[in-house]
Amino acid sequence: MEVRTRFAPSPTGYMHLGNLRSALYTYLFAKANGGKFILRIEDTDQSRYVPGAVDVIYRTLKSIGMQWDEGPDIGGDYGPYVQSERKNMYLPYAEQLVKAGKAYYCFCTEEELAARREEAQKRGETFKYDKHCLHLSEEEVRRRLEAGEPYVIRQNVPEHGEASFDDVLYGHIAVDCADLDDMILIKADGMPTYNFANVIDDHTMGITHVMRGNEYLSSTPKYNLLYDAFGWEKPTYIHMTPIMRDATHKLSKRDGDAYFEDYLNKGYLKEAIVNYVALLGWNPGDEREFFTMDELIKAFSVEGMSKSPAIFDVNKLTWMNAEYVRRLTPEQFTEYALPYYEKAGVGAEHADLLARILQQRTETFAQIPDMLDFIPQLPDYDAELFTNKKSKTNPEIAKHVLKIAIAALDALPAWEEQPIHDALLGLAEKEGMKNGTMLWPVRIALAGKQVTPGGAIEIAILLGREESMRRLKIGLDKLNA
Ligand code: GLU
Numbered sequence: 001m002e003v004r005t006r007f008a009p010s011p012t013g014y015m016h017l018g019n020l021r022s023a024l025y026t027y028l029f030a031k032a033n034g035g036k037f038i039l040r041i042e043d044t045d046q047s048r049y050v051p052g053a054v055d056v057i058y059r060t061l062k063s064i065g066m067q068w069d070e071g072p073d074i075g076g077d078y079g080p081y082v083q084s085e086r087k088n089m090y091l092p093y094a095e096q097l098v099k100a101g102k103a104y105y106c107f108c109t110e111e112e113l114a115a116r117r118e119e120a121q122k123r124g125e126t127f128k129y130d131k132h133c134l135h136l137s138e139e140e141v142r143r144r145l146e147a148g149e150p151y152v153i154r155q156n157v158p159e160h161g162e163a164s165f166d167d168v169l170y171g172h173i174a175v176d177c178a179d180l181d182d183m184i185l186i187k188a189d190g191m192p193t194y195n196f197a198n199v200i201d202d203h204t205m206g207i208t209h210v211m212r213g214n215e216y217l218s219s220t221p222k223y224n225l226l227y228d229a230f231g232w233e234k235p236t237y238i239h240m241t242p243i244m245r246d247a248t249h250k251l252s253k254r255d256g257d258a259y260f261e262d263y264l265n266k267g268y269l270k271e272a273i274v275n276y277v278a279l280l281g282w283n284p285g286d287e288r289e290f291f292t293m294d295e296l297i298k299a300f301s302v303e304g305m306s307k308s309p310a311i312f313d314v315n316k317l318t319w320m321n322a323e324y325v326r327r328l329t330p331e332q333f334t335e336y337a338l339p340y341y342e343k344a345g346v347g348a349e350h351a352d353l354l355a356r357i358l359q360q361r362t363e364t365f366a367q368i369p370d371m372l373d374f375i376p377q378l379p380d381y382d383a384e385l386f387t388n389k390k391s392k393t394n395p396e397i398a399k400h401v402l403k404i405a406i407a408a409l410d411a412l413p414a415w416e417e418q419p420i421h422d423a424l425l426g427l428a429e430k431e432g433m434k435n436g437t438m439l440w441p442v443r444i445a446l447a448g449k450q451v452t453p454g455g456a457i458e459i460a461i462l463l464g465r466e467e468s469m470r471r472l473k474i475g476l477d478k479l480n481a
Helices: 017-032 053-063 083-099 110-122 138-146 194-204 220-230 260-265 270-278 293-299 314-326 330-344 348-361 365-371 395-410 417-431 435-447 456-463 465-480
Strands: 004-007 036-039 103-106 152-155 162-167 171-176 184-186 209-213 236-240
Touching: 004 017, 004 209, 017 036, 017 209, 017 236, 017 260, 017 270, 017 293, 053 260, 083 103, 083 152, 083 184, 083 194, 083 220, 103 138, 152 220, 162 220, 162 236, 171 220, 184 194, 194 220, 260 270, 270 293, 270 314, 314 348, 330 348, 330 365, 348 365, 348 456, 395 417, 395 435, 395 465, 417 435, 417 456, 435 456, 435 465, 456 465
Parallel strands: 004 036, 209 236
Antiparallel strands: 103 152, 152 184, 162 171
16 A cells, blocks of 8 residues: 655645644655655635745745645646635535435524523533534425525534544544534535545545644544545544643744744754754654754654654754754855855855854854954954953053064065964064964954954954954054053
8 A cells, every 4th residue: 555645734824843843754754655745735714824825835845855746736646736626526525424414504603603602601511513403304404505595514423422543643542422513514605624624635635644733633533433424444643742832832833933934044954954853753763863854764753753742942953053054065154154144244255264264163044144243343342352361461462462463464465364374473483472472462453352253364364454454553552542
């Protein structure tokens, strides 16, 4: 039997990390088993539809290399793959259930339902549909349908007994039918509900394994009643734990930092995000932590999936991202860093040098503008910065150093790393100073701050001759003042 899994997002907004992980596990399971990964867009709830959301789904899955085998844009043997385009397929199935006594037409209006809900509340009961319309005579139903009265179709859940299913992770899940509501299958606008459409679609698309969030765990017994009513074989169910913000809260859209593209914008690498998300709720059974997509496919198995929810830890993601950044070639690093150089107001003509001084210390690319903030503009700094014990300098020594450094650098024919290096270290030797005693004041004068990526010589190159000389003189003036 060929494994067929589906990712079935509702286009209601951006791609949340929880959605991304559902898609990832579903994809990995299909690929690890030589099966097909199907993309289905679940847009039956038109009121929650967000324009552009489908594009975000395509873009996200594609960018991380999760190519679907069948889907809205590429078609396949089981299309269409958008529920609203399948609209006309559902009613006949619902009518088939009505004929079999497993579903019924319901004409109760919103107002009637609201009144009954209120009465139930007064009695301290939770309202569940009271099967009022199940008891209408066949003739009355026909008359009201012919008169064009609005209706929905509801599932006829048995009043007694148990509905159950077996989940691969959670085991046997059983619910008492008395607790189940006669859920709506077809809405008044003719659209199916998610509850109905997912069953019809999974069956008619030949889905063998349904993987989805565990918020559907308690509804799945109801879905299985529908499979039984049709006499269809049920798929294998694998419900997945949510990603948590902390021990008690799900990572939610409201947290504002739950979207995949937000992390891209914050300068995380997609490979690192995917790697980290893969490990939120799954482990390979050994100590490995770094995985490419191909390695994930090879390593993935349902046995490694966890039943207890994973807590999202942005520090761990950042650590992992820093590892990924370190493993880039300098050319790749530059490619990712370019937009951030631009943000920092730093030209890319020294990209090789920038990669050399930044790559090892970049955890996320968004840190780059801060790390380079002293390049476009010299910060306002205090002469006290010239004091440094380890480098054996103080304002007095710094004054002397800057004076001779300015003279030596002024005389250089070329503004390049080697001659600058030779000039400054040559001076240190001549003066009998530690190299640090020479370089510290120069770097402070050039950068106006103590912590900088790169040393005095690299910063001099980044600034260029003119700006470097100007800043060295400002430093000297400060010390003379
Ligand atoms: N459309 C549902 C959602 O986005 C998917 C549920 C399922 O996979 O069956 O939550």
